[in-house]
Amino acid sequence: MSSTPAPDYTYLRELVFQYSQNVLEPSHDHLFQSRLVGVLHRQGMSRLDELVHLLRRAKSPELERAVAEAMTINETSFFRDxxxxxxxxxxxxxxxxxxxxxxxxxxxxxxxxxxxxxxxxxxxxxxxxxxxxxxxxxxxxxxxxxxxxxxxxxxxxxxxxxxxxxxxxxxxxxxxxxxxxxxxxxxxxxxxxxxxxxxxxxxxxxxxxxxxxxxxxxxxxxxxxxxxxxxxxxxxxxxxxxxxxxxxxxxxxxxxxxxxxxxxxxxxxxxx
The missing domain is CATH 3.40.50.150 (Vaccinia Virus protein VP39)
Structure with missing residues (x-):
């Protein structure tokens, strides 16, 4: 019985940095799964390793940008601080x-x-x-x-x-x-x-x-x-x-x- 391949988180972190300059630490790798749900869904996928494979193969600036945008921090509220x-x-x-x-x-x-x-x-x-x-x-x-x-x-x-x-x-x-x-x-x-x-x-x-x-x-x-x-x-x-x-x-x-x-x-x- 084969196991699911582990996603290449290093590749994803470097991609995010390339587009947004955001430095994501390995301790935050778990956030990729939750924040990329929408991107996976639009690509007809359910696993991160599939997405990484597509990113490497397609070299699509639009898809790369979608991944980087999804990983930005959007915490906000009215009159915050x-x-x-x-x-x-x-x-x-x-x-x-x-x-x-x-x-x-x-x-x-x-x-x-x-x-x-x-x-x-x-x-x-x-x-x-x-x-x-x-x-x-x-x-x-x-x-x-x-x-x-x-x-x-x-x-x-x-x-x-x-x-x-x-x-x-x-x-x-x-x-x-x-x-x-x-x-x-x-x-x-x-x-x-x-x-x-x-x-x-x-x-x-x-x-x-x-x-x-x-x-x-x-x-x-x-x-x-x-x-x-x-x-x-x-x-x-x-x-x-x-x-x-x-x-x-x-x-x-x-x-x-x-x-x-x-x-x-x-x-x-x-x-x-």
Missing amino acids: SRSFDLLRTEVLPKVVEARRASRKLRLLSAASSTGQEAYSLAILLREHFPHLTGWNIRVEAADICSEVVERARQGRYHRIEMNRGLPARLLVRYFDRAGEDWIVKPEIAELCTFSQANLCAALPYKEHFDVVFMRNVMLYLSLETRRALLTAVHRLIASDGYLFLGAAEQPPDRSLWTTVLSGGTCHYRPR
């Missing part, structure tokens, strides 16, 4: 608004935006606490490597369980419309947000500077070299008086480019 949003509301945005009073223009970036909750949280914060900015040219840009989550973000439709994670009830009823078990973001919030598929570790698809960049919990799975290159690219994109928010466990690898500012029980970074 409330301290960052509190600081943005009480200190950062008032300063940015004052500095942009002449141009009446604001640009915010949600990098690795997943299914869009962070970008919509930024838009809700602006509408809720800065109503006097009505008439300003405001844009919340959002980007993620995974086409599937980008499409979900564009739809702005979330199950009630997702809505219960971080979103106060008063904001739920004010900025979302109910559709059965789901809630759909209202046009006044959706119109502020633009979602794009983009690999942050490749050329970033933006030509203008951002006043605020949220790039939280993105670098946890990147190599030091990739983190350094990514933060250098972000430094070129951020306004000279802009603000960068990273995850609580993240720090810029090149301190010569960034000044750390401690405030409100958390920290953010200013470009040097």
Whole structure:
């Protein structure tokens, strides 16, 4: 009786790194089976070793990209890590608004935006606490490597369980419309947000500077070299008086480019 061949996890880890620069440790090999279920199903397969064999034989960029996208971390919620949003509301945005009073223009970036909750949280914060900015040219840009989550973000439709994670009830009823078990973001919030598929570790698809960049919990799975290159690219994109928010466990690898500012029980970074 023959046993099922073991998948070549090393090959899969290297493929993911090639496309997304995410470093997956061997201790996480078990995640391939659960996260690649959809890819296997679309290929009419049930085993990872079959998929690896097809990847080696077909050399299909589309299939390779689908595997890499499926292995990205898409953990998110509304107003995740409330301290960052509190600081943005009480200190950062008032300063940015004052500095942009002449141009009446604001640009915010949600990098690795997943299914869009962070970008919509930024838009809700602006509408809720800065109503006097009505008439300003405001844009919340959002980007993620995974086409599937980008499409979900564009739809702005979330199950009630997702809505219960971080979103106060008063904001739920004010900025979302109910559709059965789901809630759909209202046009006044959706119109502020633009979602794009983009690999942050490749050329970033933006030509203008951002006043605020949220790039939280993105670098946890990147190599030091990739983190350094990514933060250098972000430094070129951020306004000279802009603000960068990273995850609580993240720090810029090149301190010569960034000044750390401690405030409100958390920290953010200013470009040097």
